Amino acid sequence: MFPYKAIRKMKQYKCLTKNSSLASAVYAPFYPGLEVGRYLFGKFDGSVKDAFALDFATWLRGKPEWDRMFGRDHFFVAGRITWDFRRLTNSNAEWGNKLLNLPELKNMTMLTIESCPYANNDFAIPYPTYFHPSDEVEVFHWQERVKIVKRRYLFAFGGAPRPNDTRSIRGELIKQCKNARKNHCKLISCRPKDDMCNSPAHIIKTFMNSKFCLQPPGDSYTRRSTFDAILAGCIPVFFHPGSAYIQYLWHFPKYYTKYSVFIPMDGVKNGSISVEKVLSEIPEQEVSDMRDEVIRLIPRIIYAKRKLDTIEDAFDITIKGVLERIEDARKKILEGKDPSMEFPEESRWKYYLTGKVDKHEWDSFFSKSQQR
Structure with a gap:
C-alpha cells in the first residue's frame, strides 16, 4: 500500500x-x-x-x-x-x-x-489489488461470486518474457502455455504491442475462469499478479519460495500447500517438468480445498476503504x-x-519461517549468488 x-x-x-x-x-x-x-x-x-x-x-x-x-x-x-x-x-x-x-x-x-x-x-x-470494499457485505458477496464461478481453463499466465534474463523461466512457461491442450491454458500477453495486463477487467475475468495462475519471478521475486489471482479465487503456482512463502509471513498460512502449488523453477528451465502435467494430476478434491483456502485469504490481502467491523x-x-x-x-x-x-541476518528467512536457522531444502534458492 x-x-x-x-x-x-x-x-x-x-x-x-x-x-x-x-x-x-x-x-x-x-x-x-x-x-x-x-x-x-x-x-x-x-x-x-x-x-x-x-x-x-x-x-x-x-x-x-x-x-x-x-x-x-x-x-x-x-x-x-x-x-x-x-x-x-x-x-x-x-x-x-x-x-x-x-x-x-x-x-x-x-x-x-x-x-x-x-x-x-x-x-x-x-500489493494493492483493484478491490477496495467499503464494508463486509461487499467482501462476502465477492467471495461467494468467485466461489461459484465455473473455471474453464486449467491454468493461466499473464506476463511478458524476459529474454535478457538468463534466470527467467517466463519464456518456457509461455511456450508450455501455447503448446497446452485446448482450454488448458489461457495466456495474457503483456508485450507492448498487445498489452492486456493493464486491463483490470480482463485480468480478473481470465483469472476467475482459471483453476491455477502461474506466478514466476520477474524483475524481482514477487508479483502484483499473485494478489490479483487470490482475489479471483485462482490458486497461485509459485516457482521460487521467495515469491510468497518467505515474504507475506503475517498474511499467508505458514503451510503453503494449503493455498498454493510449488514447482521448482529449475525443472521448468531444463524442460524436465511439464506444468500442465503437474497441475492436471492434482486430485479434484485437493484443488477444491486449495481454492476454498484461497477464497478465505481474500480479506487478508485487500485494503478496505475504511476499518471494517467484523473482519x-x-x-x-x-x-x-x-x-x-x-x-x-x-x-x-x-x-x-x-x-x-537473535539470529544472523542471512538466516532471517529461515528463522521467521521455521523458528530455526538449520539447513533447509530452500537454501540453494537464497544463496547470495541467486540474489535478485
Missing part, C-alpha cells in the same frame, strides 16, 4: 494518540518510494540518490521519541520493493539508494511489497504484526537482551 493511503487509513484508528510517550509504536511519515523513484533511471550521483535518506535519518535522531528505543518502536511504509533501498557501495552505477543500510534504519520496521531474505528490518505486505483486512493484520514485533523488541530490551542478535 502506498504511504499516503496508509496515513489516510491510520487516521481512522481509534487508538491514536498525539502524546508520543503513550504510544506503543511511532509511525514515521516518510515517502521513500516516491523519493528514490526520481533517481532509479538515469545517471545520478550516489550522493544525490542518498540525500533524502540521510536527511530522514538525521531528522529521526533529532526527535525526542527516538531516544526511547532508538527507532525500534518506529515504522514506515516504502511503497516499492526492498532492493530499491539497499545500495551497498558508493558506485553511481549501482541501483537505488542506501536507506535500509543506514544504522538508524536497521532498528526500524519498514513495510514494503517485497522484503529482503537476508535482512531483519523490512517486512512484506500485500481484518491487510492493513489491520499489518499493524498487528508491527505492534507484536515492537512489543517483542521492548520485552527483550527490558530483559537486557539485544533484539538484533
Whole structure:
C-alpha cells in the first residue's frame, strides 16, 4: 500500500494518540518510494540518490521519541520493493539508494511489497489489488461470486518474457502455455504491442475462469499478479519460495500447500517438468480445498476503504504484526537482551519461517549468488 493511503487509513484508528510517550509504536511519515523513484533511471550521483535518506535519518535522531528505543518502536511504509533501498557501495552505477543500510534504519520496521531474505528490518505486505470494499457485505458477496464461478481453463499466465534474463523461466512457461491442450491454458500477453495486463477487467475475468495462475519471478521475486489471482479465487503456482512463502509471513498460512502449488523453477528451465502435467494430476478434491483456502485469504490481502467491523483486512493484520514485533523488541530490551542478535541476518528467512536457522531444502534458492 502506498504511504499516503496508509496515513489516510491510520487516521481512522481509534487508538491514536498525539502524546508520543503513550504510544506503543511511532509511525514515521516518510515517502521513500516516491523519493528514490526520481533517481532509479538515469545517471545520478550516489550522493544525490542518498540525500533524502540521510536527511530522514538525521531528522529521526533529532526527535525526542527516538531516544526511547532508538527507532525500534518506529515504522514506515516504502511503497516499492526492498532492493530499491539497499545500495551497498558508493558506485553511481549501482541501483537505488542506501536507506535500509543506514544504522538508524536497521532498528526500524519498514513495510514494503517485497522484503529482503537476508535482512531483519523490512517486512512484506500485500500489493494493492483493484478491490477496495467499503464494508463486509461487499467482501462476502465477492467471495461467494468467485466461489461459484465455473473455471474453464486449467491454468493461466499473464506476463511478458524476459529474454535478457538468463534466470527467467517466463519464456518456457509461455511456450508450455501455447503448446497446452485446448482450454488448458489461457495466456495474457503483456508485450507492448498487445498489452492486456493493464486491463483490470480482463485480468480478473481470465483469472476467475482459471483453476491455477502461474506466478514466476520477474524483475524481482514477487508479483502484483499473485494478489490479483487470490482475489479471483485462482490458486497461485509459485516457482521460487521467495515469491510468497518467505515474504507475506503475517498474511499467508505458514503451510503453503494449503493455498498454493510449488514447482521448482529449475525443472521448468531444463524442460524436465511439464506444468500442465503437474497441475492436471492434482486430485479434484485437493484443488477444491486449495481454492476454498484461497477464497478465505481474500480479506487478508485487500485494503478496505475504511476499518471494517467484523473482519481484518491487510492493513489491520499489518499493524498487528508491527505492534507484536515492537512489543517483542521492548520485552527483550527490558530483559537486557539485544533484539538484533537473535539470529544472523542471512538466516532471517529461515528463522521467521521455521523458528530455526538449520539447513533447509530452500537454501540453494537464497544463496547470495541467486540474489535478485
